Amino acid sequence: xxxxxxxxxxxDGIATITLNRGGHNRISMRMVRDLTAVCNxxxxxxxxxxVAFRGSGGTxxxxxxxxxxxxxxxxxxxxxxxxxxxxxxxxRLPKATVALVDGPAVGGGFQIALACDLRIATSRASFQLPExxxxxxxxxxxxxxxxxxxxxxxxRIMLTAEVVDSGTAATxxxxxxxxxxxxxxxAWAVEALGPNHSVAVELTRRLLNESFHTAYENAIGHxxxxxxxxxxxxxxxxxxxxxxxx
Amino acid sequence: xxxxRPRLLSVGTAHPPEGYSQEDLVARYDVPDPRIRSLFKSxxxxxxxxxxxxxxxxxxPDESQGxxxxxxxxxxxxxxxxxxxxxxxxxxxxxxxxxxxxxxxxTGFMAPGLTAHLIKEMGFREDCARxxxxxxxxxxxxxxxxxxxxxAMANPGKNALMVCMEVCSAAYVFDGTMRTAIVNSLFGDGxxxxxxxxxxxxxxxxxxxxxxxNSQIIPPAIGAMRYEWDGEQSKFxxxxxxxxxxxxxxxxxxxxxxxxEAHGLKRRDISHWIVxxxxxxxxxxxxxxxxxxxxxxxxxxxxxxxxxxxxxGSFLFSYQRLMDEGVVRRGDYGVLMTMxxxxxxxxxxxxx
Numbered sequence: 013x014x015x016x017x018x019x020x021x022x023x024d025g026i027a028t029i030t031l032n033r034g035g036h037n038r039i040s041m042r043m044v045r046d047l048t049a050v051c052n053x054x055x056x057x058x059x060x061x062x063v064a065f066r067g068s069g070g071t072x073x074x075x076x077x078x079x080x081x082x083x084x085x086x087x088x089x090x091x092x093x094x095x096x097x098x099x100x101x102x103x104r105l106p107k108a109t110v111a112l113v114d115g116p117a118v119g120g121g122f123q124i125a126l127a128c129d130l131r132i133a134t135s136r137a138s139f140q141l142p143e144x145x146x147x148x149x150x151x152x153x154x155x156x157x158x159x160x161x162x163x164x165x166x167x168r169i170m171l172t173a174e175v176v177d178s179g180t181a182a183t184x185x186x187x188x189x190x191x192x193x194x195x196x197x198x199a200w201a202v203e204a205l206g207p208n209h210s211v212a213v214e215l216t217r218r219l220l221n222e223s224f225h226t227a228y229e230n231a232i233g234h235x236x237x238x239x240x241x242x243x244x245x246x247x248x249x250x251x252x253x254x255x256x257x258x
Numbered sequence: 259x260x261x262x263r264p265r266l267l268s269v270g271t272a273h274p275p276e277g278y279s280q281e282d283l284v285a286r287y288d289v290p291d292p293r294i295r296s297l298f299k300s301x302x303x304x305x306x307x308x309x310x311x312x313x314x315x316x317x318x319p320d321e322s323q324g325x326x327x328x329x330x331x332x333x334x335x336x337x338x339x340x341x342x343x344x345x346x347x348x349x350x351x352x353x354x355x356x357x358x359x360x361x362x363x364x365t366g367f368m369a370p371g372l373t374a375h376l377i378k379e380m381g382f383r384e385d386c387a388r389x390x391x392x393x394x395x396x397x398x399x400x401x402x403x404x405x406x407x408x409x410a411m412a413n414p415g416k417n418a419l420m421v422c423m424e425v426c427s428a429a430y431v432f433d434g435t436m437r438t439a440i441v442n443s444l445f446g447d448g449x450x451x452x453x454x455x456x457x458x459x460x461x462x463x464x465x466x467x468x469x470x471x472n473s474q475i476i477p478p479a480i481g482a483m484r485y486e487w488d489g490e491q492s493k494f495x496x497x498x499x500x501x502x503x504x505x506x507x508x509x510x511x512x513x514x515x516x517x518x519e520a521h522g523l524k525r526r527d528i529s530h531w532i533v534x535x536x537x538x539x540x541x542x543x544x545x546x547x548x549x550x551x552x553x554x555x556x557x558x559x560x561x562x563x564x565x566x567x568x569x570x571g572s573f574l575f576s577y578q579r580l581m582d583e584g585v586v587r588r589g590d591y592g593v594l595m596t597m598x599x600x601x602x603x604x605x606x607x608x609x610x
Contacts, residue, residue, distance in 0.1 A: 056524065101526075104549075215546065221550075229301070237542040240504045 017043035019068075020050055020098040026202060027060035027107070031121075038077035039120040040215050041091055044098050051101040061208045063085045063105060064198050065124055072137070074232075075119025095120065103221070106210050110193040111212045113137040113178075113187075119150065126147040126156040129217060130205075132197035133178040133187045142173040159224055160185050211249040264410035264418075264456040265465040266608065269578045272337040273307035273448040273565065280443065284312065285527060287432065288317025289332035294439040302538040302559070306446035306566035307331045308427040318432050323493045329365025330428035331375070338372065338423040339380050341571075345419070345442055345451035354381045357416040358409050359388045362402045362570045364395050364485065372525050373424055395483060396534055397598030398422070398570040399450075400471065406454050407468045414456045421451040422571030431488060431495040441496045445539055446566030447590045450574035466608035472517035475607060479505045479601035495600030506536075506597045507543030513605045514548055515518035523591060530580055531555060532606075535562035535572045540597060557583075572596075584609050 017033040017040065029050055031037040054063060059177035081087070084127035102109065102124065111117075111125035113133040118140045118237040122171075125131050125139070141150035142156070150170050153221055161184045170175060181187040205213075223231065242248055252258075278286070280298040289295050309329055309548070312519030314320040321329065338361075345351060359382060361372035361403070366374075387409075391402045399422050410418045427443030431438045454468075474507060482502050490493040518524060530553040531597075532542050541555055551560075557576035561568070568575060573596050587610070594606040 015518055052526075055526070090502075214549075218546075232543045233539055234546060235502065237539070237546040240507055240543070241547050244508050 015046040015049065017046045018050070020053075022058060022060050025059065025061045026064060027054060027058055027167070028066060030066045031067050031073050035077065035079075036073070036116075037067045037069070037076035038074050038079075038123070040080045041094070043077075044095050047098050048094075048101060051098070051105060052248075054105055054107060058107075061107055061210070062184075062198075062205060063107050063109045064112055064201075065102075066130060067115065067117075067121070069117040070136070072111075072113045072117035073119075073121025073124065074116060075121055075142070091107065092151070097258040099123055099152060100229040104218070108201075108205050108208050108213050110198060112141075112198055113195060116140065116149070119143060121151045121197045123151050123156070126153060129213070130134050130188050130201050131181075131186060132189045132194060133181060133215065134189055134192045134194060134202060135178055135190060135227070136192075137178040137181070137187070139169075139176040139181050139186060140173060140179075143172050144171055145173045151210045171242070193233050207247070209245070211245045212242050212247065214241055262411060262456060263467040263469055264308045264407050264454045265460050265463065266559070266577070267453045267460060267465045268345050269343045269450060269452050269453055269574050269581070270346070270604050271448065271450045271571070271575050272311050272340035272576055273446070274333060274337060275307075276310070277305050278310070283310075283443075284390055285314050287319060288430060291434060291439075293436065294434070297436075298426075300538070301581050302562060303444070303566050304546050304563050305604070306513040308428060309425060310571065314523045319430070321430075326428045326430070326493065327366050330410075330425045331368060333425035333428065333437050333447060333542040334363065334366070334372055334423040335375060335379055335473065337425075337447065338421055338451075339385060340374055341449040342376070342380060342419065342421055342453040346451055347451060351417070351453070351531055353382045353415050355441045356382055356386055356419045356526065357413065358406070358418040360391065360402050360406050360420040361388070361393045362394070362398045362420065363421045363424060364393050364398060364423050366568055370405070372421075376421065377432055380408050387449075393485070394570070395485075395598030395600075395602075396567065396569045396572065397596040397600070397602045397604045398597045399534075399573050399602035400572070400594060403452070403454075403468070403606060404471045407471075410454045410456045412473060416455070418454040419451060420454065421449065422569070422574065423449045423570040424571055426569055427565070429485065429494065429496050429575065431493050433488075433491055433492050433588055437497060439497060440577070441523045444567050446567040446568050448565055448571055449470050450568075450571030450578075452574055452577075453599075464586075464610065466586075466610045468518060468595050471607075472513040472520070472605045474513035474603040474605075476505060476509050476601040476603075483599040485599070488569045502601070503537075503539035503543040506540050506603060507547040508545050510547045510602055512597075514595070517593065517607050518574060523607075525549060527591055528593050529590040530586060531558075532573050532576045532580060532592060533558040533560070534598075535567055536597050537562070537567060544595065544597075569598075570596075587609075
């Protein structure tokens with residue numbers, strides 16, 4: 013595949029992306045390109061129904077790689093834009109996504125986890141958005157985190173750069189399950205996601221992601237359009253046949 | 259190969275002088291049915307430009323089919339020339355430079371067609387070739403653009419002009435039914451003109467090249483949108499089936515996927531989506547079936563809000579807003595998409 017910063021494997025309907033870069037899996041532009049290429053592959057060529065994200069070497073990711081900024085080049089916003097687009101691609105994959113977090117998930121690492129449908133963490137896992145203490149912003153975690161934890165917790169986590177341990181993260185609703193055996197955690201997720209019909213997953217997730225900033229009058233129209241798409245799929249037609257005993 | 263494709267060099271739009279909010283319309287005519295009054299309260303249309311008569315002594319508009327046809331001709335000859343001028347002025351061109359003229363309308367019928375009237379009214383050259391596309395509905399802008407683009411490819415260096423002229427207020431039937439109220443609360447009057455040319459000298463201009471088209475007709479839904487004679491009212495009356503958004507939604511992916519596949523593209527490669535402002539539900543159906551966002555259809559929804567459904571020219575109003583926004587970059591791809599009677603979904607691929 014030619015990924016430099018991550019490894020990718022796919023078997024039994026599960027695609028696993030392991031962030032794998034020296035220096036605690038920090039996110040470089042190369043990693044952004046690799047993640048985007050993985051999204052292309054998953055959308056175009058993969059039969060996997062579940063996509064898992066992991067980190068190698070006991071760290072999920074320590075966040076943005078500052079070494080990646082060339083001192084000879086004036087700073088601009090375009091790299092940040094590419095990164096956020098990458099997160100949106102991950103968030104909208106036509107497959108269920110699971111973050112398997114061991115060790116620190118910092119900055120962009122935390123954001124990858126937030127972009128996933130489920131988050132499973134070991135007791136060693138921690139979550140942190142230290143950006144404001146470093147003089148910049150915690151990306152579109154500013155958009156995502158409050159939806160998980162509420163505005164108050166989100167402000168505290170971002171403005172105090174608090175290291176949220178996995179127990180607290182589970183209490184706050186960031187982590188769905190704590191399991192020191194992440195393989196077992198993933199097996200639980202695959203089982204729990206059940207038949208995992210991709211159109212139903214994709215549209216339910218989209219409506220949820222849009223729910224905080226959509227007026228009910230608009231949301232009901234979106235729901236009806238999405239529901240019509242879902243009931244036109246073979247998954248629902250098969251359910252009907254089964255339930256009616258056709 | 260790419261260099262032989264024509265460009266959309268300029269777009270001009272126009273509308274009647276009088277604009278109305280939905281509240282204005284309910285106040286203007288006597289509308290006793292609360293269900294119909296509430297139809298006019300939805301927030302997705304804030305304004306429409308219309309040619310409206312005064313109410314008669316019964317508080318309703320009272321135009322015969324003959325008067326409606328005359329209103330169509332008169333209205334088209336007011337807004338059509340304005341759109342043409344606004345399209346050609348920025349190019350420092352005049353109608354005498356136009357070699358091929360295509361006029362599109364669904365809201366009125368006449369012979370000779372609008373091309374002949376526009377040529378006489380504006381003084382096009384006598385050897386201007388022409389074609390009238392009549393009665394194809396909201397999708398017709400792309401049905402028209404296809405032959406215009408082909409003509410422009412076959413005649414490099416020559417100027418082709420397509421003009422959509424829709425006086426939807428000439429298709430109004432005011433009979434107190436929900437059927438006509440839905441139509442009367444949705445459509446607006448407007449005209450849009452686009453200049454199309456194949457010329458390597460235009461390479462330096464920032465203008466979209468039309469790379470291809472793809473169509474999807476849905477024969478079982480032939481009756482979902484229809485313009486037909488109402489014997490009781492002695493008028494042509496437009497009918498919109500309530501299932502249109504779902505018919506369109508269920509088929510929307512097909513032409514898009516074929517269009518993109520023919521050019522080796524994926525939906526993620528498309529930076530700009532220009533979708534016909536058909537109505538809120540049909541826009542939602544496109545969004546959730548094609549997998550595009552509220553942001554992708556921002557011009558579609560803002561054109562609907564500010565003008566209503568302008569039928570065939572609607573997508574060109576959105577195209578103009580996209581170009582005015584200044585976010586399009588060289589190399590970007592865009593998909594144009596219109597929906598209408600047939601039932602039909604038409605698509606075109608553009609690259610800047």
